[in-house]
Amino acid sequence: xxxxxxxxxxxxxxxxxxxxxxxxxxxxxxxxxxxxxxxxxxxxxxxxxxxxxxxxxxxxxxxxxxxxxxxxxxxxxxxxxxxxxxxxxxxxxxxxxxxxxxxxxxxxxxxxxxxxxxxxxxxxxxxxxxxxxxxxxxxxxxxxxxxxxxxxxxxxxxxxxxxxxxxxxxxxxxxxxxxxxxxxxxxxxxxxxxxxxxxxxxxxxxxxxxxxxxxxxxxxxxxxxxxxxxxxxxxxxxxxxxxxxxxxxxxxxxxxxxxxxxxxxxxxxxxxxxxxxxxxxx
Amino acid sequence: xxxxxxxxxxxxxxxxxxxxxxxxxxxxxxxxxxxxxxxxxxxxxxxxxxxxxxxxxxxxxxxxxxxxxxxxxxxxxxxxxxxxxxxxxxxxxxxxxxxxxxxxxxxxxxxxxxxxxxxxxxxxxxxxxxxxxxxxxxxxxxxxxxxxxxxxxxxxxxxxxxxxxxxxxxxxxxxxxxxxxxxxxxxxxxxxxxxxxxxxxxxxxxxxxxxxxxxxxxxxxxxxxxxxxxxxxxxxxxxxxxxxxxxxxxxxxxxxxxxxxxxxxxxxxxxxxxxxxxxxxxxx
Numbered sequence: 291x292x293x294x295x296x297x298x299x300x301x302x303x304x305x306x307x308x309x310x311x312x313x314x315x316x317x318x319x320x321x322x323x324x325x326x327x328x329x330x331x332x333x334x335x336x337x338x339x340x341x342x343x344x345x346x347x348x349x350x351x352x353x354x355x356x357x358x359x360x361x362x363x364x365x366x367x368x369x370x371x372x373x374x375x376x377x378x379x380x381x382x383x384x385x386x387x388x389x390x391x392x393x394x395x396x397x398x399x400x401x402x403x404x405x406x407x408x409x410x411x412x413x414x415x416x417x418x419x420x421x422x423x424x425x426x427x428x429x430x431x432x433x434x435x436x437x438x439x440x441x442x443x444x445x446x447x448x449x450x451x452x453x454x455x456x457x458x459x460x461x462x463x464x465x466x467x468x469x470x471x472x473x474x475x476x477x478x479x480x481x482x483x484x485x486x487x488x489x490x491x492x493x494x495x496x497x498x499x500x501x502x503x504x505x506x507x508x509x510x511x512x513x514x515x516x517x518x519x520x521x522x523x524x525x526x527x528x529x530x531x532x533x534x535x536x537x538x539x540x541x542x543x544x545x546x547x548x549x550x551x552x553x554x555x556x557x558x559x560x561x562x563x564x565x566x567x568x569x570x571x572x
Numbered sequence: 573x574x575x576x577x578x579x580x581x582x583x584x585x586x587x588x589x590x591x592x593x594x595x596x597x598x599x600x601x602x603x604x605x606x607x608x609x610x611x612x613x614x615x616x617x618x619x620x621x622x623x624x625x626x627x628x629x630x631x632x633x634x635x636x637x638x639x640x641x642x643x644x645x646x647x648x649x650x651x652x653x654x655x656x657x658x659x660x661x662x663x664x665x666x667x668x669x670x671x672x673x674x675x676x677x678x679x680x681x682x683x684x685x686x687x688x689x690x691x692x693x694x695x696x697x698x699x700x701x702x703x704x705x706x707x708x709x710x711x712x713x714x715x716x717x718x719x720x721x722x723x724x725x726x727x728x729x730x731x732x733x734x735x736x737x738x739x740x741x742x743x744x745x746x747x748x749x750x751x752x753x754x755x756x757x758x759x760x761x762x763x764x765x766x767x768x769x770x771x772x773x774x775x776x777x778x779x780x781x782x783x784x785x786x787x788x789x790x791x792x793x794x795x796x797x798x799x800x801x802x803x804x805x806x807x808x809x810x811x812x813x814x815x816x817x818x819x820x821x822x823x824x825x826x827x828x829x830x831x832x833x834x835x836x837x838x839x840x841x842x843x844x845x846x847x848x849x850x851x852x853x854x855x856x
Contacts (some may be wrong), residue, residue, distance in 0.1 A: 336733045339673060348756055366759040378753035382775040382851055426851070446761075 294321040294357075295482060296345075296392075296450055297386040301354035306483055314340050317509040318354070320501060322450070325480040329493040331541065332503030338486045341503075342427065345484060346372050346452050348539055359449055375455045377435040379427040379442075386423040389413055389442045396446045413445040414438075416475060433464035437471070444475065453485040457492065460487035465489075466525065469496060477522060490545070494537045495525055502544045512549060515540055631822050639822030654806055655815065658827070662834055664806040665796050668724075668839075673792045680736040680788070681781060684743020685773065694744070705737035709795035713802055723803035727796070733796040735788035742787070746780025747773060775850075782846030790844045793835045821842025 303315040322328055330338045343349045345356050347366040356363040358370065373393075379388045388412045388493040397406055414420050417437040427435055436456060443451055456472075457465040469492060476483060487493050493500045497517050504512040517537055519528065528534040616633050623632035631639065647659035658663075686693045687701075712733050716726040750773060758772050774781075800809025808827055815823035 348759060350703065366756070367762055368760065370760070372756070374753055374756065376753065378757050380750075380754065380757070380775070382778075387815055392761055395763065396768070540806070 293568045295324040295326075296358050296484075297356070298341075298345065299355050299357065301341070301344060301351045301356065303337065303344065303349075304352045313349075314506055315344075316510045320511065320514075322482060322484065324482055327349040327476060327483045327485070327498045328378045328498055328501060329487050329499075330503060331487055331490070331493050331545070331547065332509065333505055334488065336503045336506045337509040338396075338503060340453050342372075342452050342484065342486050345450070346370050348372075353514060358453045368392070368446040369449045370452055371446040371448040372452045372454060373436070373443045373456045377427070377432075377439040379435055380437055381427050384426055385414065385419055385425050385430070385438050386395060386410060386436055387523045388427070389445050392442045393445050402468040409445060413441040416444065417441045417471060431464075433460050433468060436460065436474050440468075440472070444479070444481070448481070450482045450484060453483060455486050455488070457489070458487075465492075469525075472496065473521075473523065490538055490541045491525075493541060495523060495528065496536060500537075500541060502541065502549075505549050513544055515544075582654060609764075626796030631825065633685070636822040638823045639820070640826040643826060644689065654804075654810070655661065656806055658811070658830060661806060661808045661811045661827075662830060665800060665808045666834070668727050668798050668800075668807065669731055669789075669792050672728040672796075673735050674790060675728070676732045676735035676739055676788060676792070679732075680784070683736075683744050684740045684781070684784070685747055685769075687740065688744035688747025688777070698744075701740055705741070709734040709791075710798050713799060717803075723805065725805075727799045727803050729798045730776045730795055731792040735792040738787035738791065739781070739784040742780045742784025743777060746777030746784075749780070778846070778850045782842065782850060783845065784843045786839060789838050790835065793831075793838055797831060 298320040301315060301318040302313065304311050304313045305311075318341060320328075330341065332338050340349065344351045345363065347356075347363050347370065349365075349421055363370070379385075380391070383391065390406075393406050393413075395412050397409070401409060411420065411423075414423055417440050419434060419437050419441060420429055422434060423465075427438070430438075431513075436459075440456070457468055460468065472483075473496060475481070485496065487492075494517055498516060500515045501511055502513045502515065503509050515537060519531070519533060519537075598630050614778070620632045620634060622628070623630050624636075637644075643658055647657045649657040650660060652794050683697070688694075709730050712730050713726060716729040716733075717723065720726050720729065754776055758768050763771060797809040797812065800807035801813040804810050804813075808831055812824050812827045815821075815827065
């Protein structure tokens, strides 16, 4: 097996609650190249976030392994920084202090105090938040909070940046704006990024590859779609691009035809029925 | 002529700038200070009417003021023994509260963090706390007198044991309610135990902790008066008991007013500190 930058190998995840096992992920295999932008898309409840949390090390997989840059991931660490869906800034710290907490901890030994200060400012500048450095999270908008969350994650210089539905809680205009920012930053820094999303346009616009997951329980990777569109990408010109629309259609077809989400009360009560139906479909 | 004109033109804008400020102050006085003053005057009037007959059991406010005038104007006299001014009496009580309460803060927050962090500590200690916290403060006094063989530490112990329960319980609830997101941030950053405690846990639980501290300070001030009545010595509690024995009802009324005001100030002080520390996230 060739040594990939990040590889997820045969990961299974089973949660046990009240003595009842429920398998969330089954036999997940994925290799990610350095500098690649991967989106994971699937219906809600399919275990996308669980998979991201396993890569982050926040939860342990039941079996299988995650290997990053030749080392197995066992617990969380700054080499896999996470941008959480609801920003998770600490409300008692200012914008600057929130980023500083991460920078001062991560580079306590490798950077001098002055260098760290510079580095915090540089990262705030990268996301356009320099002017709000002394504001508290309560005093800034949702989009700005998410910018700070991104700055905090970037500032740790992670080997892989994990984005957990980073734009999900934002309005459409703010979301579009932040997507552009993330594309620009990735172009500049060549970060390796794994992003969870359920927005088809977002996935196609940002990704090098889209990983489409089947419905849970026992979700697995259904298809992987390589997006071969030149960068920098522009959402307005792409809207008329036949390739872009083709990719979009592929993802939509997967989500709404092959993996149509049927969630009726009867099936909820009778879980095995879903598994059988899913198997029959697959 | 020209000089006075110039003077006018200089003073006018200056006046214009502080007149609205004065107006704001006036509004604040009318809205905040006037209503309680009116109620106070009304209640005082009723009291005066009810107690004005010579056969009344309690003194009317006018008599309270004439009786206690020497105490009011001279709060810091010291004639030796227990015969000290009201200022000294209150300071003596405050000193006991300060010792007992500080001890309760340190021990209470530590135990609260323990119970909030560890499920086993919660299972083991919480039932014990729930039973002990219902024991009335004064019920602890005989046993602490027996244990310490001295009245001074006993009073402090009673304050401690009274104030500690709300501090423990609120701290543990605050620690248990730290959002999972903050814990995850701490884990990704690999904060060590000490860093997690100071950078995440204390600030995140601070609003809860301070509501516990406020309840605690109120309870300790309630308990000190009762405890001092029993242990004697200098202190506002024994002052009240002493006045009762000497049938000086006016002194008791004055002492009650002082106790109320000091209790109110203590509560506001803790609320103020809490507001500063939590930067407004705990509403005072």
